[in-house]
Amino acid sequence: MRVPAFTPVLALPFLVAACTADDLPGEERGVPPVLTSEQAFDEFTYARPTEARVTHVALDLDLDFEGRRVEGTATLDVEAAEDATEIVLDSNGLIIGGISDGNGNALDYTIGEADGEKGEPITVTLGELTGPALQQVVVTYASGPDAEALQWLDPEQTAGGEYPYVFSQGQAILNRTWIPTQDSPGIRQTWEARITAPKPLTVVMSGISRGEPEDVGENRRAFEFAMENSVPPYLIALAAGNIDFAELGPRSGVWAEPEVLDAAAAELVDTEAMIDAAEDIYGPYRWGRYDMIVLPPSFPYGGMENPVMTFLTPTFIAGDRSNTGLVAHELAHSWSGNLVTYSSWRDGWLNEGVTSYFESRITEAVFGEKRAAQEYALSYDSLAEAVAENGADNPNTAMRTPEGISPFDTVGEAIYDKGTVFLRTMEAIIGRERFDEFMRGWFDRHAFQPATSEMFLAELRDQVVDGDEDLEQALMLDEWVYGTGLPENAVAPDPQAFAEVDNAAAAYGEDGSLPSAETWGGWTGAEQQRFLRELPETMTADQLAALDAQLGLSDTGNNEVLFLWLQAALRNQYQPAVPQAETFLADVGRNKFVAPLFQALWDTGSWGQPIARRIYRETRPGYHSMTRGNVDEIVGWEG
Ligand SMILES: [Zn+2]
Numbered sequence: 300m301r302v303p304a305f306t307p308v309l310a311l312p313f314l315v316a317a318c319t320a321d322d323l324p325g326e327e328r329g330v331p332p333v334l335t336s337e338q339a340f341d342e343f344t345y346a347r348p349t350e351a352r353v354t355h356v357a358l359d360l361d362l363d364f365e366g367r368r369v370e371g372t373a374t375l376d377v378e379a380a381e382d383a384t385e386i387v388l389d390s391n392g393l394i395i396g397g398i399s400d401g402n403g404n405a406l407d408y409t410i411g412e413a414d415g416e417k418g419e420p421i422t423v424t425l426g427e428l429t430g431p432a433l434q435q436v437v438v439t440y441a442s443g444p445d446a447e448a449l450q451w452l453d454p455e456q457t458a459g460g461e462y463p464y465v466f467s468q469g470q471a472i473l474n475r476t477w478i479p480t481q482d483s484p485g486i487r488q489t490w491e492a493r494i495t496a497p498k499p500l501t502v503v504m505s506g507i508s509r510g511e512p513e514d515v516g517e518n519r520r521a522f523e524f525a526m527e528n529s530v531p532p533y534l535i536a537l538a539a540g541n542i543d544f545a546e547l548g549p550r551s552g553v554w555a556e557p558e559v560l561d562a563a564a565a566e567l568v569d570t571e572a573m574i575d576a577a578e579d580i581y582g583p584y585r586w587g588r589y590d591m592i593v594l595p596p597s598f599p600y601g602g603m604e605n606p607v608m609t610f611l612t613p614t615f616i617a618g619d620r621s622n623t624g625l626v627a628h629e630l631a632h633s634w635s636g637n638l639v640t641y642s643s644w645r646d647g648w649l650n651e652g653v654t655s656y657f658e659s660r661i662t663e664a665v666f667g668e669k670r671a672a673q674e675y676a677l678s679y680d681s682l683a684e685a686v687a688e689n690g691a692d693n694p695n696t697a698m699r700t701p702e703g704i705s706p707f708d709t710v711g712e713a714i715y716d717k718g719t720v721f722l723r724t725m726e727a728i729i730g731r732e733r734f735d736e737f738m739r740g741w742f743d744r745h746a747f748q749p750a751t752s753e754m755f756l757a758e759l760r761d762q763v764v765d766g767d768e769d770l771e772q773a774l775m776l777d778e779w780v781y782g783t784g785l786p787e788n789a790v791a792p793d794p795q796a797f798a799e800v801d802n803a804a805a806a807y808g809e810d811g812s813l814p815s816a817e818t819w820g821g822w823t824g825a826e827q828q829r830f831l832r833e834l835p836e837t838m839t840a841d842q843l844a845a846l847d848a849q850l851g852l853s854d855t856g857n858n859e860v861l862f863l864w865l866q867a868a869l870r871n872q873y874q875p876a877v878p879q880a881e882t883f884l885a886d887v888g889r890n891k892f893v894a895p896l897f898q899a900l901w902d903t904g905s906w907g908q909p910i911a912r913r914i915y916r917e918t919r920p921g922y923h924s925m926t927r928g929n930v931d932e933i934v935g936w937e938g
Contacts, residue, residue, distance in 0.1 A: 300470055300603050300651070330354040330378075330529045331748040333485050338751040339642035343472050343706060344389055345411070345420035346481035351379035351386035353481045356532070358492040361519075362502070362539055364463045367451040370441040373479050374401070377425070377434055385425055386436065389475040389482040391418025392443030400426045401435030416705065418475050438479045447924050448473035450597065456921050457540060457595045458558040458613075462500060464540035466594055466610065468603060468923070469533040471644060471706035480532050485642030485749040487529035495521045496539045503554055503592055505536040505605035526606065528586065529747050531640045536605040538592055547571065550584075555593040559613055563593040566616045569623060569665055573630055576664035581634050581657065581739050585746065589630065597888030599923035601625050604632030604654075612889050617857035621824030624662055624674060631657035634742050642749035644706035648698040648780075649750055651711075652718010653738075659719065669796070673825040675723060676792035678716040683785060685712035691784030698780050699752050721779045724790045728773050729763055737763050752780050800826045804833035811842065813849045824857055831863035836870070843873045853879055862892045869899040872906045885918050890926040897933050908934075 333339070333348045346352065353375045360371035377386055390410065398408045404426060411420040423436055442449060452464040467477065475482040494502045495515050502512075506526035513521045526535075538554075545564040546552045548571030555563045570589070578584055591609040593616070602625050603610040609629040615622040635653035655678065663671035686696050694701045695710045698717050726734045737759060744758075756776050764771050778786045800822065803814045819827065831852075838846075847853050852864035853876070865883060868876035884896060897915065900907035911934050919927060919936070930936070 334642045334749050338753045341483040341643045344483035345387050348486050351383040354378050356480050356490040362496045368442045373438045375436045386423050388421040388479050390421050391475045394441045396439035399437045442477040446476035448476045450923050458556040462541040466538040467536050482532050484531035484640050489529050491525040493523050495519045500539045501542050502539040505608045551589045553591045562616050572665050576661050599890045599926045602629040604629045606637050614858040614889050627661040628658040639745040639750050645700040646752050647709050647714040648718040651715045655715045655719040656722035672793045672796040676796040678719045679792045682712050682716035686785045696783045720789050727790045797829050800829045819850045827860050838871045866899050872903050881914050888922045893926050894929040897930050
C-alpha cells in the first residue's frame with residue numbers, strides 16, 4: 300500500500316498468549332505452516348492457529364447495495380491438532396446467523412467481548428473430526444452496518460453518476476468486518492468466491508476470474524473467482540461497479556468506469572515494461588495476470604497491492620505518466636508483501652521497505668537513473684527529517700515497530716523510507732550483483748510463505764556475510780533493523796539529483812525570481828513537487844498570484860502538484876484558491892491530500908476554520924471511513 304500521510308492513533312494492549320507447538324498436520328492445499336517464533340507472533344488476531352487454523356475460505360455472498368452489506372456464507376477448511384476442540388475466528392461486527400459443519404450439523408459457538416479495532420473472537424466448538432483432522436466450518440452471516448472494509452458509494456460518488464459502487468480495503472485488520480476467518484498475515488489461506496451483484500454491475504476480485512458471469516434470476520449475475528496461491532487474508536478484496544476492461548499487454552489490463560477508462564489505459568502503457576523489468580531483477584511474476592482497477596476518487600489510498608488486481612486511486616492520472624511510480628510500487632508488492640509476507644505487523648518494513656526499494660529499481664530500469672536518484676533523495680530526506688523531528692533515539696524510528704503499536708499507526712518513514720535506505724546501503728556495500736542474488740533467493744525460498752526480520756538477517760549473515768567480520772561490521776545489520784535513528788553507514792543521496800531545482804528554489808527565496816514556464820514544464824513531476832515543497836512558509840497574496848500566473852499551477856493536470864499548490868495557498872489564506880480547493884476536496888477522497896488540506900485551513904485559525912467546517916459538512920459523506928476519521932480529529936467534528 301502507499302501509506303497515508305495521516306493515520307489515526309489507537310494503541311491496543313497485548314492480549315493473546317503466544318502459541319507454541321508444531322503439532323499441526325502436514326501441509327494441505329499448499330498452505331505453509333504458521334511460524335511460531337516470538338517475532339512471528341501477531342498480537343492483533345484472536346486466532347490460535349497452532350491449535351486449529353483456516354487453510355481455505357470459500358465465500359458465497361450477495362452484494363446488497365440497498366442494505367449496504369454483504370450476506371451469505373463462508374465455508375472454511377480447518378486443519379486442527381489431534382486434541383483441538385475449538386477454532387477461534389476474527390470478527391468485527393459480523394452478524395452471525397448460524398455455524399455448522401460441512402454436513403449441515405449445527406456447531407456451538409460463542410462471540411466474545413469486542414475490543415476496539417481488534418473486534419471480537421468467534422469461538423466455534425469443533426464437531427467430530429473426520430478424515431485426516433480436516434473438516435469444514437460453515438458460517439452463515441452478514442456484514443454489520445459499519446463494516447469498515449467496505450465502502451458503498453452512491454451513484455453521485457462515481458464518475459458515471461448512474462450506478463452504485465462498492466470496494467473493499469482489507470489492510471490492515473479490516474477484512475474481519477466482512478469475512479469471518481483468521482485475519483492474520485501469517486495465517487495464509489487459499490480462497491474462492493461466488494459473488495452476486497445487480498445488473499449491469501461487474502464484480503472483480505483479487506483472484507483469477509472463473510468463466511463468464513451467470514444470470515441469477517432476472518436482475519442479478521453471479522461472478523466466480525479463485526486464488527490457488529495461499530495469501531494473507533488481508534489481500535482478499537473485491538470491487539463492483541459499472542466498469543469496463545481495457546487490455547494493456549499479454550498478461551495485463553485495466554478496469555475502470557467507462558468515463559475514465561481511456562485516460563487510465565493511456566497512463567498505464569508502461570505496465571508490461573515494468574513487469575518485465577521486475578522479473579529481470581527478482582525472478583518470475585508468479586501470479587498469472589497483472590490487472591489493475593482504477594477506483595472512484597473516494598478510494599483513501601494511492602494504491603493497494605491486491606494480488607492480480609491492484610487497486611488505484613484515479614488521482615494518479617496526470618496525462619503524462621509522471622505519477623506511475625505508484626504502479627511500480629504496487630507491482631513490486633507482487634514479490635515483497637504478497638509473495639513473501641511479514642508474519643506480524645511489527646515487521647512492516649519487510650513489505651513496505653523492501654517494496655519501496657524494489658520500486659526504485661523498477662523505476663531505474665524503465666524510466667532511467669535520474670528519476671530513480673530523485674526518488675531515493677526524497678526517501679532519504681523524509682527519513683532524515685523524521686529522525687530530526689522525533690529524535691534519533693525515538694523507538695518509533697526503528698524499522699521493527701515497537702510492541703503494542705496498532706498496524707494503522709506505524710510510522711511511514713521508519714518503514715518505507717528507512718527500509719529503502721537500508722537496502723540501498725546493503726546494495727552499495729555488498730555490491731549490486733551479489734545483493735540481487737541474495738534477494739532473489741529470499742523470494743524463491745519463501746515464496747507464498749510468511750517471514751520475519753530475524754529470518755532475513757539470519758539468511759543474509761549465512762549467505763552473504765559468511766563469517767567475514769569486516770563485512771559484518773560495515774553492514775551494521777542489527778542497528779538498522781532494531782535500532783533507532785539513521786545509522787552512520789547510510790548511503791547519502793546523489794547531491795546532483797535535485798541540483799537544478801534546489802538552485803531555482805534558492806533563487807526564488809532570495810529575490811523572488813521564478814523559473815520560466817519552459818523550465819518548469821521540462822521538469823519531472825518529482826522536480827516540480829520538490830520546488831513547491833521548498834516554497835517559503837509565509838507568502839503574500841501577490842507572490843502567490845505571480846507564482847500561479849507564471850507556472851500555471853491551478854491548471855495543472857497532476858494532482859500531486861495541484862495539492863501542493865493548494866496547500867501553500869490555503870496556509871497563506873489566499874482567498875482566490877478557495878473555490879478550487881472546495882472542488883478538489885469534493886472530488887477527491889485520497890487521505891494523503893484531504894487531511895493535510897483541512898489541516899492547512901484549520902491552522903490559519905479564524906480565517907480557515909469556518910471554511911473548513913463549511914466544506915467538510917458537504918464533503919464528509921463522500922469520504923472513506925479512514926479519511927473521515929482523520930479529518931474528524933482535525934476539525935473536532937461532533938456531527
Ligand atoms: Zn506499499
